[in-house]
Amino acid sequence: MAGHNQFALLGQRRFLPFFIVQALGAFNDNVYRQAIIGLLFFLGVSTHERSIYAMLAPAIFILPYFLFSALAGQFAEKLEKQRLIVVTTSMEIAIMALAAVGFLTQSLPVLLVALFCTGLQSTLFGPVKYSVLPSILKPDELTGGNGLVEMGTSLSILGGMIVGGLIFALAGSQGPVVAAVAVIALAVAGNVAARLIPRLDAGAPALKINWNPLSESLAVLRMARRQKAVRNAVLGVSWFWFVGTVLTSQLPTYAEVNLGGGSTLYLFALALFSVGTGTGSLLCEKLSGRTVEIGLVPLGAFGMSAFLFDLYFARTGTVTVSGLDVAGFLHQPGSVRIVIDLLGIGLFTGFFVVPLFALIQSRTPKSEMSRVFAALNIQNSGFIVLAALAGLLTQNLLGWSVPQLLLALAIANVLVAAYIFSIVPEFLMRFLSWLMVRALYRLHPAGIERHVPDEGAALIVCNHVSFMDALILSAVIPRPVRFVMYYRIFEIPVMRWIFRTAKAIPIASPKEDAALMQRAFDAIDAALAEGELVCIFPEGALTRDGAIAPFRSGVEKILARRPVPVVPLALKGMWSSMWSRRDTRLGRMRVPRRFRARVEVAAGPPIAGAGARAAQLEDAVRGLRGDSA
Missing domain, CATH: 1.20.1250.20 (MFS general substrate transporter like domains)
Incomplete structure (x- = not known):
């Protein structure tokens, strides 16, 4: 980057x-x-x-x-x-x-x-x-732009x-x-x-205004629920407002009763949360690699709960001192732990909410986006009211202290996050793939933002080096990609769940399973017809010597049915990485020489799909890769 x-x-x-x-x-x-x-x-x-x-x-x-x-x-x-x-x-x-x-x-x-x-x-x-x-903003700027907006809002x-x-x-x-x-x-x-x-420009200049607030409110709420991922991203943002409202509304009492301070200490606690949120929002672009990386959402959710739990245990009861200013509080035993907890809650809140906003923006048609965000505002308002009622009921009727309310909030946050991730496993899938890729590699894309189209159908062709290739590419391409992969790779334990959740398309040779091959070609054509990105590895198998094998004619069959633009990509540095077929004592999997290996992904200018030949595309990928394996 x-x-x-x-x-x-x-x-x-x-x-x-x-x-x-x-x-x-x-x-x-x-x-x-x-x-x-x-x-x-x-x-x-x-x-x-x-x-x-x-x-x-x-x-x-x-x-x-x-x-x-x-x-x-x-x-x-x-x-x-x-x-x-x-x-x-x-x-x-x-x-x-x-x-x-x-x-x-x-x-x-x-x-x-x-x-x-x-x-x-x-x-x-x-x-x-x-x-x-x-x-x-361009697709690869959405996460960074949203991070700046969230940071600006929190600090403002x-x-x-x-x-x-x-x-x-x-x-x-x-x-x-x-x-x-x-x-x-x-x-x-x-x-x-x-x-x-x-x-x-307006998103839908021909739209006829419906002046009935009730019927239109129901209509926009239904609109926001059409796509499961968007629907649950909206739910996640509203939950962020619930958590934020509960937390910030309790800080004045918490600062007085549990920290021994007053309005000055309350503002200090609020500042810690706000600075943490702003910092987390800004870090999202770096952690996501300039893509809409919803894998950060589970990280944010469980990180929020971890620090909420610790904040409860850091100070479960009242204090005997009062009237402390910031300096006096910082000299109290356990104050540093509370400071870290408040910063941590804010930090992981930023990780949680920024990718959700970017997801809604990237998956919603531009002609509906403002109305979807109107639905989000309606739902946010409802969750803010619920948060206020929850604070009143638990404290006035049940007699809970602020730390007890924070403990309940931490538990509820885990349950809500688990619910969202269970019905939309894409969030958890992206988290696992993000964790694997970022732990093992240092990614260096080149030309992705210039040559991969921001919208519309396109076919991506790339050399095939390792079992991790699809995850590597999905980590550097801002848009969701449908990967076509050999069915035996698709069936690898654990990875299978990731690939299936990502809507990868398994394929086999006609000798192995002609029916599966035909279903794959039909699925590829349907995805391109819907304006999606589809990525294939035209060599048909992992390289056995690090070199690029001849591209097979399947790519020509795809383009004959639907001549979309073709974007050549080249992976460099994966041959010596984990999960290639390089010979080792472990056979098909080798121990990497070092973690965080440097991997480059180079993209070239799109090639017109009409009349494109497999050899022509192979030459383009070879030129991008150069001498690097």
């Missing part, structure tokens, strides 16, 4: 203005909400009244997601996206102007009306936020809470004026950035 850096996107106009808009939006929302809390203290309202606000405000903010998400998804699908972003950020200026009136007049009803309107504006922006990314939320909470503390009597100016200035800055976003 030399030369690739996701941070380079921040220097490009196609991404930077959008990144600034979404970060400023999240920042301003939290400045506003925390400033209202600051105003309540400034006005000296009673604890009871503040409690009423604490329960009422989240409900007011989230209500528009239930009411208007389906309509917002249709607008995001039908309208040119840059124009819609400008409209929503212009709405934010008007809403923050109303909020400014509320601050200056110190009117809580006006501020709550503006809060509802803020929720409405966020609802309209939500479907655009993630449906924009596939339009401005944290920064907004800190800034909003400090306005009245630092500005004193001028707090209402400072709050009014701040929210308007941030909204204007977001609108200016929105006008710098390049034009982005």
Whole structure:
């Protein structure tokens, strides 16, 4: 991956203005909400009244997601996206102007009306936020782009809470004026950035708007359930919001009762979780090798639970001290363990959620993507409400402490993850293949992003060196690939489950099983007809001497039925690796000279399928491989 850096996107106009808009939006929302809390203290309202606000405000903010998400998804699908972003950020200026009136007049009803309107504006922006990314990023940039967006969102939320909470503390009597100016200035800055976003075509400009929110909500929820992988990715993202809501809502009490601190220590704990989430989100691109690697999802899920379990055992009861600041807490026994646990939960949360967003974007048709994300927002809202209710019920009715609630959350996270992975084994399959490939090899792709098409059907041809070839290629190609492989390799124990889950196509020679061969050719043609990528190894068997054997005529039969573009690929460095046929004392499997062996995958320009010959494709692969075995 030399030369690739996701941070380079921040220097490009196609991404930077959008990144600034979404970060400023999240920042301003939290400045506003925390400033209202600051105003309540400034006005000296009673604890009871503040409690009423604490329960009422989240409900007011989230209500528009239930009411208007389906309509917002249709607008995001039908309208040119840059124009819609400008409209929503212009709405934010008007809403923050109303909020400014509320601050200056110190009117809580006006501020709550503006809060509802803020929720409405966020609802309209939500479907655009993630449906924009596939339009401005290449497939191999999706994971890195989503990582940057998640990092920006996490840190913006944290920064907004800190800034909003400090306005009245630092500005004193001028707090209402400072709050009014701040929210308007941030909204204007977001609108200016929105006008710098390049034009982005509508996903479905001919879409007819359904103004019935109930029927359209049901329709978009059904749309999000069509593909099993997308459906469960949506479920996974909503579960992320459930876990995050439970955890962050309990941090104030946890900081006071179990850590012996106050608001400063609460913000420190929240900062640890946010920084961990941002770091995990950014690491996804590096760990995935610039592909949509859903194998990181099981790693994230079980890592979250491991650190939640440890957080429970790190501090199961209350503390005798109180009023600790950050420095005082860090001097307490066991504090480092708690810091690591909070960072770890956030880190693995990033591993969990970023690939899910990238999966939804890569598997959903562009004409439906905004509506699928509208369905995601509806479901997210429901899970946030459930999380709030779970916290209230377990603590007020069952009398659970915060550590006990965290223990229950860790157990529930394991159960939910196991459920998702059992009904969509592709997640676990990708995790096992990712773990095997990353543990054994250092992959160096060349030309993949230039020559493998971002969408549409194509046939990939590659030399065949080892039993791991399919896993190697799937790790460097951003799109899902249907591999055609010799049926005896397909039947290898353990690997068989991986290959079957990946929808590999087993094939045999006509002498061994003519019917199986015919079924394979039919399956290949059907996959190409559906616009998928199909990879074949035209040598027909693993190399026995490290050299490329002559390509067989089967590839010509495939192209005769469906003349799609052919992308030549060459594997270099696999002959001396594990699972090749190189002679050793172990026969068919050799002990590698060292782990993390360097393997290169080189791609060449596509070749027109019409009239392409096996010898021509063989020459292309030989040229890419050069002298390397």
